[in-house]
Amino acid sequence: MPVLVKIAIRNLREHKSKTLIIGIIIAIGITVMLLGNSLMETAARGVQRSFIDNYTGHVMISAKTEGSVSLFGRQGPQTGNEEIPRIPEYERVYEYATSLPEVRTAASQVSGFGLFSFEEKGNQFGILFGIEPENYRSMFPDSITLAGGRYLKPGEEGILLSESKVEEIEEDFGIILSPGDSILVSGIGPMGFRIRELPIRGIFRFEQEVEGLNQINFVDVQSLRALFGMVVATAGQMNLSSEETYFLEVEDPEEALFGGSVLETSESQARDVSEETLLDILGERRPGSYAAQIDAGAWHFILLKLEDESQVEPVIAQLNRWFATEGIEARAADWKVASGGFGSLADTIQIVFNILILIIAVVAIIIIMNTLVISVIERTGEIGTMRALGAQKRTVRRMFVLETLSISVVFGMIGVAIGAITIGILNLTGLPAPNPFFEILFGGKVLHPALPLSSLLYALGITVAIGIVASLYPVSVALRIQPVQAIQAE
Amino acid sequence: MDIVKLDGVKKVYPLGKVTVEAIKGIDLCIEKGDFISIAGPSGSGKTTILNMIGCIDKPTEGTVEISERCTAEMKDKELTSLRHEFLGFIFQSFNLIPVLNVYENIEFPLLLGKNRMSKIEKTEWIAYLIEEVDLAEQRIQRPNELSGGQRQRVAIARALATKPEIVLADEPTANLDSKTGEGIIELMKKLNREQSTTFIFSTHDPAIVSIADHVIHLHDGLVVEEQRRQRDAGTR
Numbered sequence: 049m050p051v052l053v054k055i056a057i058r059n060l061r062e063h064k065s066k067t068l069i070i071g072i073i074i075a076i077g078i079t080v081m082l083l084g085n086s087l088m089e090t091a092a093r094g095v096q097r098s099f100i101d102n103y104t105g106h107v108m109i110s111a112k113t114e115g116s117v118s119l120f121g122r123q124g125p126q127t128g129n130e131e132i133p134r135i136p137e138y139e140r141v142y143e144y145a146t147s148l149p150e151v152r153t154a155a156s157q158v159s160g161f162g163l164f165s166f167e168e169k170g171n172q173f174g175i176l177f178g179i180e181p182e183n184y185r186s187m188f189p190d191s192i193t194l195a196g197g198r199y200l201k202p203g204e205e206g207i208l209l210s211e212s213k214v215e216e217i218e219e220d221f222g223i224i225l226s227p228g229d230s231i232l233v234s235g236i237g238p239m240g241f242r243i244r245e246l247p248i249r250g251i252f253r254f255e256q257e258v259e260g261l262n263q264i265n266f267v268d269v270q271s272l273r274a275l276f277g278m279v280v281a282t283a284g285q286m287n288l289s290s291e292e293t294y295f296l297e298v299e300d301p302e303e304a305l306f307g308g309s310v311l312e313t314s315e316s317q318a319r320d321v322s323e324e325t326l327l328d329i330l331g332e333r334r335p336g337s338y339a340a341q342i343d344a345g346a347w348h349f350i351l352l353k354l355e356d357e358s359q360v361e362p363v364i365a366q367l368n369r370w371f372a373t374e375g376i377e378a379r380a381a382d383w384k385v386a387s388g389g390f391g392s393l394a395d396t397i398q399i400v401f402n403i404l405i406l407i408i409a410v411v412a413i414i415i416i417m418n419t420l421v422i423s424v425i426e427r428t429g430e431i432g433t434m435r436a437l438g439a440q441k442r443t444v445r446r447m448f449v450l451e452t453l454s455i456s457v458v459f460g461m462i463g464v465a466i467g468a469i470t471i472g473i474l475n476l477t478g479l480p481a482p483n484p485f486f487e488i489l490f491g492g493k494v495l496h497p498a499l500p501l502s503s504l505l506y507a508l509g510i511t512v513a514i515g516i517v518a519s520l521y522p523v524s525v526a527l528r529i530q531p532v533q534a535i536q537a538e
Numbered sequence: 539m540d541i542v543k544l545d546g547v548k549k550v551y552p553l554g555k556v557t558v559e560a561i562k563g564i565d566l567c568i569e570k571g572d573f574i575s576i577a578g579p580s581g582s583g584k585t586t587i588l589n590m591i592g593c594i595d596k597p598t599e600g601t602v603e604i605s606e607r608c609t610a611e612m613k614d615k616e617l618t619s620l621r622h623e624f625l626g627f628i629f630q631s632f633n634l635i636p637v638l639n640v641y642e643n644i645e646f647p648l649l650l651g652k653n654r655m656s657k658i659e660k661t662e663w664i665a666y667l668i669e670e671v672d673l674a675e676q677r678i679q680r681p682n683e684l685s686g687g688q689r690q691r692v693a694i695a696r697a698l699a700t701k702p703e704i705v706l707a708d709e710p711t712a713n714l715d716s717k718t719g720e721g722i723i724e725l726m727k728k729l730n731r732e733q734s735t736t737f738i739f740s741t742h743d744p745a746i747v748s749i750a751d752h753v754i755h756l757h758d759g760l761v762v763e764e765q766r767r768q769r770d771a772g773t774r
Contacts, residue, residue, distance in 0.1 A: 059637055430636070434635070435594075439650050440615060441614070530594065531594035532589055
């Protein structure tokens with residue numbers, strides 16, 4: 049009814065201060081929401097892109113575990129130093145996964161933590177990714193740039209150190225590491241620490257550096273398996289050799305190993321503590337020796353990149369169905385699971401932000417509602433008159449909803465415009481991450497926020513919703529006004 | 539023909555823990571085309587009677603019939619339609635819609651409910667009413683730009699917009715000076731003659747009462763006297 053639109057608009061103009069209070073609240077709310085959503089969504093996309101392109105691929109296959117497992121270790125409740133379980137029936141799983149038409153490339157990986165030892169000077173922590181250089185590079189061709197040295201060659205023993213790790217070591221210990229040097233690496237496996245000296249083949253930096261992930265270093269997989277004690281014997285259930293069980297049983301293993309009794313009292317027992325056993329415990333130092341003992345099929349993860357990003361969910365579902373059918377204790381998951389806490393960080397922040405928006409929306413609704421109720425009470429005579437003249441309740445309802453919607457839409461659009469302009473400016477200038485936390489969140493050092501259509505529609509939807517919700521109570525108050533009140537009103 | 543019929547009407551209002559009997563039992567018949575004044579001091583029940591005839595209040599006891607329709611069992615929606623079709627209202631405080639101008643205020647009732655007039659008819663009818671109440675020059679002015687007398691004239695034109703059978707006016711002159719008040723009543727009487735519309739108005743001003751053809755005197759919720767004067771020659 050055009051007359052209702054006329055009344056609504058003129059009333060809003062007539063009560064400028066009220067309209068402005070409500071309008072400004074709506075405009076600010078929408079601007080904040082649009083900006084926040086844009087930043088969050090751009091950041092989430094950035095993090096996703098960064099992880100998929102550089103670390104996780106689209107799909108990660110791992111062994112089934114109680115808690116979830118990421119490329120950076122096991123998540124959830126842990127009973128201490130739990131290792132990441134190996135993928136059972138790796139060959140079959142790899143063959144099936146790579147046979148899927150949706151899969152473009154695949155790379156397998158072993159993950160763990162290690163310590164770089166510098167004798168008395170101390171240790172430096174590092175994340176170690178055990179890879180097959182060729183496969184890994186074809187999977188993540190642009191993820192790293194070499195700052196020195198060269199990439200690992202297929203089958204070659206060695207380590208690629210991250211540039212920031214090298215800088216940290218230099219800063220902490222004054223040791224300058226260069227390609228060609230060797231470094232002592234300790235790995236923690238099911239049988240404790242193993243130490244290995246690895247030649248540094250190259251020093252690299254990630255193209256999209258994410259704080260926390262600059263701790264990643266690449267090691268040839270065979271060396272990493274040796275460091276983590278991923279020998280054939282430990283595949284599946286842990287079967288200890290008689291020498292190892294002997295050491296577990298004795299009260300003082302050190303005494304048993306090095307004490308005179310072992311060497312002096314029994315010649316045969318002394319022979320049992322062979323160089324091989326010692327090296328197995330300490331970690332083998334010479335390349336190639338005892339390689340037969342290391343399980344060449346032991347992998348923690350198979351990472352898959354797909355032809356089409358929209359196929360992630362179906363491929364994961366298909367793989368998990370196949371694992372269930374074949375009775376293989378493996379699991380396929382997406383990049384968020386693979387990235388551990390990093391991927392869900394953006395989600396968590398977004399949830400917190402959405403809760404914040406919800407609080408703002410509730411406060412806005414209460415303020416708007418309150419202002420409208422006052423307006424309804426002030427207009428009791430007018431409403432009563434309309435009812436007396438023959439206006440049905442629906443006419444009164446329409447009039448108030450129209451008023452609220454007019455404010456919401458007009459000021460909502462102003463909020464959208466301010467938000468869009470701000471986003472546009474930030475997109476051009478870039479928003480630098482103030483600290484490492486924001487670097488993770490932004491998926492890089494600078495964020496160029498975009499304005500996705502979904503955010504825009506979301507903002508407009510919220511505007512209309514706020515308008516409608518805020519008008520519910522005032523309208524109910526207006527509908528309770530009886531025509532007789534028109535006569536009583538002065 | 540009785541256009542309004544009140545039969546044994548009582549109205550009791552709760553006031554805290556006690557009840558107040560505003561109307562103590564009234565029987566009343568009003569003929570079509572009457573120009574009738576309900577007179578009495580404050581608190582005599584004038585407004586209550588008008589509210590019940592105007593279908594904006596219901597009796598506690600007894601029945602009210604408007605154009606032979608009993609209002610007792612009607613729902614809010616039906617009562618609203620009845621008000622729109624049969625009744626026009628003139629309020630003591632004018633009660634114009636402040637954001638609409640003179641023309642729009644008069645037009646407003648015509649925009650509610652069913653459209654019985656074409657757009658041209660509507661425009662001509664509003665123009666005629668504006669002429670009748672002598673507000674042609676103020677047609678685009680807002681209520682706050684008008685004097686009290688002008689506002690009440692807008693209210694009279696608005697009350698007649700839907701061509702109702704009955705126009706109810708609750709103390710229409712109470713907020714006006716006596717000269718303007720008399721002018722308003724004269725205007726109502728003129729329209730009563732021209733349109734054959736029944737006018738029922740309440741007042742406690744003897745000067746205004748004297749203009750009415752039919753006067754009902756109320757006191758303490760009861761009719762104490764009913765006077766019928768001969769209508770002016772040529773009324774019908």
